[in-house]
Amino acid sequence: MTVSTEVGTRLAAFAEAVGPTGPVAVVGGRTRWDLGGAPTEGTRLVTAPVGVVDYQPQEMTIRVGAGTTVADLNQVLADAGQRCALPDRGGTVGGALAVGQNDIDLLGRGRVRDAALQIDYISAEGRVVTAGGPTVKNVSGFNLPKALVGSLGTLGLFGEVILRTNPAPATVRWLHAERAEPLPVFEALLRPAAVLFDGQAVWVKLEGHTVDVDAESRALEALASFREVEGPPPLPPHRWSVTPADALRAATLPGQGERFVAAIGVGLLFADCPQPARPADLAARQVADRMKQLFDPSCRLNPGRRP
Amino acid sequence: MTDELEDELRRALPATQVRGSRIRRRRGSDAGRSRVRTDSAERALLRRDASVFDGGVAGPVCFPETAAEVQAIVRIANAHGRAIVPRGAGTGLAGGAIPLGAPIVIALTRMNRILEVDTINRVAWVEPGVINLDLSKYLRPMGYHFAPDPSSQQVCTIGGNLANNSGGPHCLAYGVTDTHIIATEVVLPSGDIVMLGGLDPEPDGLDLRGAFVGGEGTLGIATKIAVRLTKNPPAVRTLLLSFGHVADAANTVSAVIAAGIVPAAMEVMDQRITIAVENYVHAGYPIDAAAVLLAEVEGLEGGVQIDADRIGEIGRAHGATDVRLAASDRERALLWKGRKTAFGAIAQIKPDYYLHDTVVPRAKLAEVLAQVYEIADRHELLVMNVFHAGDGNLHPLLIFDGREPGVLDRVHEAGAEIVRASLAAGGVLSGEHGIGVEKQAYMSEQFSDDDLDHQNRLRQSFDPHCRSNPGKVIPMGHSCADIQALRRVPTGVWG
CATH class of the missing domain: 3.30.70.2740 (Alpha-Beta Plaits)
Known part of the structure; x- marks a missing residue:
């Protein structure tokens, strides 16, 4: 997977493909294509560079083309005993960052927004711009990668990114109890990777040293009848973002439908029905609109989409 | 003009009131004292921060106690075309709090209440002037702490941590401040009050919370901050490894990470600083070692023991002459006291x-x-x-x-x-x-003109007129509006 070409060459070629004029969007795996609105008709579609550019496991960083699939990225990381925060849902690295949605086990894996150390993107002017820096710790200048993650490509089109990686845990174990109280389960554990609750049953993902996973498994046995399972339950189709407190009382939230799975301690909720629109903070909206206007005055990047 | 500005500020900030608190009353009391200070002694105190940089000139110094008062000050500043500079404890080492262009200094040290601890949402709402260590001490009996722990944590504020996206030894495993700020109420440079981020994991829209963290006071003023609560680990091991060469200590650090271990902290001190620290705190640091590595692992008992043993082995394989495990909480605390007071220790030299x-x-x-x-x-x-x-x-x-x-x-x-x-x-x-x-001046050596131009666009999204902490972060050539803000100063009035 490692690509040997010069770092700048592929970015320059991508910048040329994006060009300085006309509506343009990057197409990745199309797994979240309609999120925030599909690109308007007549938008030119381009693809981002593909492949691992540089991987230094001991630095806990990897530089990849944004067009690389998350599956390919994960394979390279797994071969070196590492992983990262990006969820594998059949899409690309650039897509996962542009969408910014977390995996259900974000308590173990980390948040997507914290994974992007550096983003090299193509600006609305067709120029290569670097946000952030290559090291795991960096406060040189403003926190521009944070504005980019979750922006749906409306501020810049991602070409290459440097991601923070982490050691993969020695042991991963999913446990399931048909009936359990989710809060005592969550509070009994030091750092569970996930605690899921569907109103009756609880699923727990434990990970780390085997001895620790064993100890936490034993602690859970005191709370309910847990048994080991393959993985999480199937998730209902619609993703909600609520407070952890609301996730605990998910059954009483209006409009979520018959079935739900809530990520306890996090606030992600998967439900039968879409989340009702949430009131926007108008002053925040003004800042976001000004940012869009400053970064993309002609609204040529992913027109029709709004994060 | 100047008298008018002072009068307006004094009307907005009447003399000290004694406030109640839901959880914690602010410390100290100077009831009856004006909260707008214009005397030269007070302003001279705030000309500098903990850096070596001089050249700041403070305008009126304001001590607001509420977001509404911060908002009023910002609006008055705007009406008078004056810049503002927010300030916490002034422990910054890069000159970020130095007032350039005689701005109105907004000192947030009186906004120091811990407003709410919400363990269900794993969050504490605090005012920006809360001191970092005070927060963790307050949370500890509840089983939690605030993970970022800068060496200045005994005096630095959460607002300052947010503005600098501060780190600290334990950010290796837990991440820097950004990771631990969930939401923040901000008075924008326009005077509008906005909530950035939220208690839910994926708020709608751009991550303006993330963009704001690390803004060094140029994007607005945080007036209420939701920080993430980190659960206290039940087991901790602190190791002190001694080396004959600094390079051996550095290479051990790389090898530990390469072995798939991410300790809570890995700190190196060379012999000169180790001697200074040992003379200062008498923690038992070896003064004959060329370098020491302080490594800490946290978590559950079993895994912590495995990691501690492995770090010791890796150290020995890389030339460690001694591997010592802190035998008690007291010894552990003393070792950390040595590390965190290292900068004070050099005053002997x-x-x-x-x-x-x-x-x-x-x-x-x-x-x-x-x-x-x-x-x-x-x-x-x-x-x-x-x-x-x-x-x-x-x-x-x-x-x-x-x-x-x-x-x-x-x-x-x-x-x-x-x-x-x-x-x-x-x-x-x-x-x-x-x-x-x-x-x-070095920004151009890490970033291209295009990169800096885009950082300036982020700045202008929050502060179109560049009136919040002008003259910082972005080099002047890439930030024309700052020059205008600085030129607007009524020269001579506040000098």
């Missing part, structure tokens, strides 16, 4: 120091450290190294006596070479101190 802050890839630590010693020698300066080795975050301390003619020039020249050596090794300008005025 010379009266002044300049603390640098760059990051290099871990694999380049030994190589860049060798360059740091060579650079200091060439400039006839004493250098000590104490740093967050796990993050590759170097902190060379150049030690000097400011009364010596010409020494500050040599300090700055050596500093510039250290910064450039770090960049040449694939590193970055700052790991946790920020840019402020200190590293503005």
Whole structure:
């Protein structure tokens, strides 16, 4: 997977493909294509560079083309005993960052927004711009990668990114109890990777040293009848973002439908029905609109989409 | 004009009231005292921060107690075309809080209440003037702490941590401040009050919360902050490894990470600083070692023991002459006290120091450290190294006596070479101190014109007229509006 070409060459070629004029969007795996609105008709579609550019496991960083699939990225990381925060849902690295949605086990894996150390993107002017820096710790200048993650490509089109990686845990174990109280389960554990609750049953993902996973498994046995399972339950189709407190009382939230799975301690909720629109903070909206206007005055990047 | 400004500010901030608190009453009391100070002594105090940089000129100094008062000050400043500079404890080392252009200084130290601890949402709402260590001490009996722990944590504020996206030894495993700020109420430079982020994991819209963190006071003023609560680990092991060579300590750090272990902290001190620290705190640091590595692992008992054993083995394989495990909480606390007071300890040697802050890839630590010693020698300066080795975050301390003619020039020249050596090794300008005025001139060496132009666009999204902490972070050539804000100063009035 490692690509040997010069770092700048592929970015320059991508910048040329994006060009300085006309509506343009990057197409990745199309797994979240309609999120925030599909690109308007007549938008030119381009693809981002593909492949691992540089991987230094001991630095806990990897530089990849944004067009690389998350599956390919994960394979390279797994071969070196590492992983990262990006969820594998059949899409690309650039897509996962542009969408910014977390995996259900974000308590173990980390948040997507914290994974992007550096983003090299193509600006609305067709120029290569670097946000952030290559090291795991960096406060040189403003926190521009944070504005980019979750922006749906409306501020810049991602070409290459440097991601923070982490050691993969020695042991991963999913446990399931048909009936359990989710809060005592969550509070009994030091750092569970996930605690899921569907109103009756609880699923727990434990990970780390085997001895620790064993100890936490034993602690859970005191709370309910847990048994080991393959993985999480199937998730209902619609993703909600609520407070952890609301996730605990998910059954009483209006409009979520018959079935739900809530990520306890996090606030992600998967439900039968879409989340009702949430009131926007108008002053925040003004800042976001000004940012869009400053970064993309002609609204040529992913027109029709709004994060 | 000036009298009018003062009058308006005084009307907005009537003399001190004694406030109640839901959880914690603010400390100290100076009831009846004006909260708008214009006397030269008070303003002179706030001309500087903890950096070596001088040249600040403070305008009126305001001590608001509520977001509404901060908002009123910002609106008055706007009406008078004056810049504002927010200020916490003034512990910044990059000159970020220095008032340039006689701005209205908004000192947030009176907004120091812990408003709410919400364990269900794993969050504490605090005002920006809450001191970092006070918060963790308050949370500890509840089983939680605030993970970022800068060395200045006994005095620095959460608002300052947010503005600088501060780090600290334990950010290796837990992440820097950004990771631990969930939401923040902000008074924008326009005077509007906005909530950025939220208690839910994926708020709608752009991540303006993330963009705001690390803004160094140029994007607005945080008036209420939701910080993430981190559960206290049941088991902790603190190891002290001694080495005959600094490079061995640095290479051990790389090897630990390569072995798949991410300790809570990995800190290296060279012999010079170790001696100074040991004379200061008597923690039992070995003064004959060329370098020591302080490594800490946290978590559940079983895994912690495995990691501690493995770190010891890796250290020995890389030349550690001694591996010591802190035998008690007291010994552990003493070792950390030594590490965190290292900068105070050097006062025994010379009266002044300049603390640098760059990051290099871990694999380049030994190589860049060798360059740091060579650079200091060439400039006839004493250098000590104490740093967050796990993050590759170097902190060379150049030690000097400011009364010596010409020494500050040599300090700055050596500093510039250290910064450039770090960049040449694939590193970055700052790991946790920020840019402020200190590293503005170097920004062009890490970033292209296009990169800086886009950082300035982010700035202008929050502050179109560049009136919040003007003259910081972005080099002047890329931030024309700052020049206008600075020129608008009524010269001579506040000098």
